[in-house]
Structures are given as structure tokens and as C-alpha cells.
Amino acid sequence: MANIKSAKKRVIVNEISRKKNFAFKSDLRNSIKGFYAKVEEKDTAKANELFVEATSKIDKAVNKGLMHKNAAARRKSKLQKSLDSLSA
Numbered sequence: 001m002a003n004i005k006s007a008k009k010r011v012i013v014n015e016i017s018r019k020k021n022f023a024f025k026s027d028l029r030n031s032i033k034g035f036y037a038k039v040e041e042k043d044t045a046k047a048n049e050l051f052v053e054a055t056s057k058i059d060k061a062v063n064k065g066l067m068h069k070n071a072a073a074r075r076k077s078k079l080q081k082s083l084d085s086l087s088a
Contacts, residue, residue: 021064021066024060024061024064024066025061025066027057028054028057028058028061031050031053031054031057032054032075032079034050034054035047035050035051035053035054035079035082036082038050039082039083039085039086042086044086044087047083047086048083051079051080051083054079055076055079058072058075058076059072
């Protein structure tokens with residue numbers, strides 16, 4: 001553990017941020033899994049709803065710095081392809 005007061009605070013703040021980031025990423029993964037589950041069930045209406053939710057969370061992850069913008073674009077593209085194959 002650090003001896004300097006500001007260093008001690010950074011340790012605490014970093015731990016809080018780590019937990020928040022982990023929770024956000026977990027929620028993101030769950031929303032994507034839910035979308036794919038509805039695609040498997042061929043539930044177009046619910047899949048559209050979950051697609052909007054998942055892409056919104058992906059964009060928020062980019063803004064928070066949790067995901068690279070190109071990785072986000074790749075994931076959103078993959079989700080869109082799945083949604084398009086469902087309606088075709």
C-alpha cells in the first residue's frame with residue numbers, strides 16, 4: 001500500500017472504477033447474449049428492441065473508454081448482420 005495520501009486515494013478510486021467498469025462490461029455482454037438468443041428464436045420484434053439496446057450500450061462503452069471504436073463498429077456490424085439475416 002502507498003504511503004502518500006494522494007496515492008492511497010488513487011488506489012481506492014481505481015478499485016471503484018474497476019468494479020464499475022466490470023459491471024458495465026458484464027451488462028453489455030448480457031444484452032448482446034440476449035439479442036442473439038432472440039435471433040435464434042426468430043423473434044423479430046424483440047430482437048429489434050434488443051438490437052437498439054445493445055448498440056446503445058456499445059456506443060456508451062466507447063464513450064467511457066472501455067472499448068475501442070473499431071471494435072465497437074465490428075460488434076455493431078455483426079449484430080446488424082444477424083438482424084438482417086433474421087428478416088431476410
